[in-house]
Amino acid sequence: xxxxxxxxxxxxxxxxxxxxxxxxxxxxxxxxxxxxxxxxxxxxxxxxxxxxxxxxxxxxxxxxxxxxxxxxxxxxxxxxxxxxxxxxxxxxxxxxxxxxxxxxxxxxxxxxxxxxxxxxxxxxxxxxxxxxxxxxxxxxxxxxxxxxxxxxxxxxxxxxxxxxxxxxxxxxxxxxxxxxxxxxxxxxxxxxxxxxx
Amino acid sequence: xxxxxxxxxxxxxxxxxxxxxxxxxxxxxxxxxxxxxxxxxxxxxxxxxxxxxxxxxxxxxxxxxxxxxxxxxxxxxxxxxxxxxxxxxxxxxxxxxxxxxxxxxxxxxxxxxxxxxxxxxxxxxxxxxxxxxxxxxxxxxxxxxxxxxxxxxxxxxxxxxxxxxxxxxxxxxxxxxxxxxxxxxxxxxxxxxxxxx
Numbered sequence: 001x002x003x004x005x006x007x008x009x010x011x012x013x014x015x016x017x018x019x020x021x022x023x024x025x026x027x028x029x030x031x032x033x034x035x036x037x038x039x040x041x042x043x044x045x046x047x048x049x050x051x052x053x054x055x056x057x058x059x060x061x062x063x064x065x066x067x068x069x070x071x072x073x074x075x076x077x078x079x080x081x082x083x084x085x086x087x088x089x090x091x092x093x094x095x096x097x098x099x100x101x102x103x104x105x106x107x108x109x110x111x112x113x114x115x116x117x118x119x120x121x122x123x124x125x126x127x128x129x130x131x132x133x134x135x136x137x138x139x140x141x142x143x144x145x146x147x148x149x150x151x152x153x154x155x156x157x158x159x160x161x162x163x164x165x166x167x168x169x170x171x172x173x174x175x176x177x178x179x180x181x182x183x184x185x186x187x188x189x190x191x192x193x194x195x196x197x
Numbered sequence: 198x199x200x201x202x203x204x205x206x207x208x209x210x211x212x213x214x215x216x217x218x219x220x221x222x223x224x225x226x227x228x229x230x231x232x233x234x235x236x237x238x239x240x241x242x243x244x245x246x247x248x249x250x251x252x253x254x255x256x257x258x259x260x261x262x263x264x265x266x267x268x269x270x271x272x273x274x275x276x277x278x279x280x281x282x283x284x285x286x287x288x289x290x291x292x293x294x295x296x297x298x299x300x301x302x303x304x305x306x307x308x309x310x311x312x313x314x315x316x317x318x319x320x321x322x323x324x325x326x327x328x329x330x331x332x333x334x335x336x337x338x339x340x341x342x343x344x345x346x347x348x349x350x351x352x353x354x355x356x357x358x359x360x361x362x363x364x365x366x367x368x369x370x371x372x373x374x375x376x377x378x379x380x381x382x383x384x385x386x387x388x389x390x391x392x393x394x
Contacts, residue, residue, distance in 0.1 A: 026311045029225030103314050109369050113310030114223045116372040117300050126373040154386055161370075162383055168369050169362025172306050175313040176323040186359055189351055194391040 011049045013039045019060045023104050027057060027115045057111070058121040064107045065129035072136050083144040084191060087137065091167075091187045095180050103175045109168040133167075134160045141195075151197045159195060166190055208246045210236045216257045220301050224254060224312045254308070255318040261304045262326035269333050280341040281388060284334065288364075288384045292377050300372045306365040330364075331357045338392075348394045356392060363387055 017038045021030045032053060036043055050056040075093070079086040098105070108129045115122060138160035144150040150159070170183035214235045218227045229250060233240055247253040272290070276283040295302070305326045312319060335357035341347040347356070367380035 026223065026225050028223050105310065105313065108373075109366075110310040112369040112372045113302065113307040114226075116302065117375055123373055123375060130370065130373060154390060158382065158386060161379055162363065162386060165366025165370055165379075165383055166359065166362050167366065169306075169364065169366030172309040172365050173327065173358075173362055175309045176305075176320055176327060178314055178320060182358055182362075185355065186362055189355060189359060193351055
């Protein structure tokens with residue numbers, strides 16, 4: 001296999017470092033200089049790799065979404081039990097990681113809050129990223145509905161979309177509170193009571 | 198009545214302008230210089246008014262929460278119908294305003310996402326701010342439960358807290374999508390289906 005070109009490696013390093021720094025400092029709090037210094041890339045060469053900060057951040061969001069999708073799929077490969085159990089244990093797993101990460105939360109939710117409608121390319125990337133989560137939750141919920149484990153007077157797509165919002169709003173509450181108690185409670189209420197048949 | 202001192206007026210102007218600018222540019226995107234210039238206050242004098250940017254932003258959050266509480270109470274004064282109708286029409290009203298504001302969203306949710314656990318004083322202010330919303334929604338839901346308009350196998354406090362998260366998560370989705378379709382749909386599903394007795 002051909003070795004990847006140096007420019008491709010630099011590009012990937014910038015995306016990886018950008019993702020880490022933006023997760024901590026946000027969009028405006030992460031200067032390009034900060035990323036370039038961390039990647040040991042000369043200041044002037046950023047625009048050889050990306051046409052603008054917005055395009056760069058859209059690529060970071062795509063990279064993050066790909067990672068979320070891969071992790072979700074890897075979890076589904078090994079998860080056992082009915083679809084409701086798989087969903088609940090998946091959320092519990094991510095909540096434990098969140099606690100270990102100092103409540104960094106979700107890059108997509110964080111950027112949606114901070115830069116909102118600023119950039120169409122970032123919006124498109126965030127929309128696709130939310131769909132990575134929703135499509136997988138929807139598939140599990142559809143199975144759960146067929147097994148009569150979830151109410152079916154609301155479509156699986158609507159349930160999944162609602163769970164995305166509960167999850168993202170609950171992550172904001174976890175940041176405010178400095179703990180995940182409310183987020184955990186939300187998941188229990190939604191999965192064990194509100195969505196039960 | 199004694200006239201307010203000039204320093205008090207300047208302090209209030211800084212809070213008001215800071216609130217407006219942070220709603221658009223976020224915490225990191227709003228430099229103190231930007232606010233001081235807008236308020237025509239000399240750069241060096243900021244620390245005569247506030248001990249740090251964090252303390253300043255905590256005061257902005259408190260100011261915003263006071264405003265939200267006052268608006269909620271003014272709405273309750275004139276709102277007609279049962280508590281579920283009052284809640285649904287209240288949300289519809291705010292959604293229409295959101296559309297007119299270019300999806301600015303909620304200052305508390307936006308700052309929670311961006312600065313998260315960065316500052317204990319901001320966290321405390323955001324926690325109190327979320328409670329301004331939750332306590333009023335909870336009171337309406339408690340009334341609705343007594344009138345058998347809402348399910349009562351979950352406490353009104355838990356319902357209100359969940360609705361806060363649905364609302365904040367739905368606001369993030371509105372920013373990503375550039376429209377409020379999903380947010381509107383969430384409110385209908387929660388109020389007309391999931392929380393119905």
